[in-house]
Amino acid sequence: MQIELFLRLEALDFLIRTKSTGTPKSLARRLAISERTLYDSLDAMRDLGAPICYCRSKRTYYYSQQGSIGIRFRKSQQDLSGGFSGEMSA
Template sequence: MPKRYFERLQTIDYLIRIKGTGKPAHLAKRLRISERTLFEFLKMMKELGAPIAYDRYKESYYYSEKGGFNIRFVKNLTLVIIVSMLSICI
């Protein structure tokens, strides 16, 4: 997948976390993609477990639970797994 795909995913995730997506048409235009492509991104994110909802009053997508996507290469994955496990236990 091209780098741009992941950049768009990160942007969508960020805007959802800050509840600043706006209407789907506005978000698609901002990302320079079609609304259909935006809906495909949202569907994929939901399939990966993202609790995405839409607030009609605020006209923005949001996560119904705290969280977000973290897409990057991790050099020492063992350390990340241990830290993640510790945070779950606490």
């Protein structure tokens, strides 16, 4: 995936968690993407297991279960300064 897609998914995740997406049309405009690209992005998030729903009365997407999508490098808590001590396996 491209970095642009990662950033888009991260932005979508935040807006969905805060229930502040607005309608699909306004959300696509807000993210400067087409509605088709928005729907593709939402489908990608669903493929990752995100339980995304839409509330017509509140006009927002939301998660039906609490959670978030995280796409970031996280450093290990182990001290890696001592060099490599194990073997790599395929």
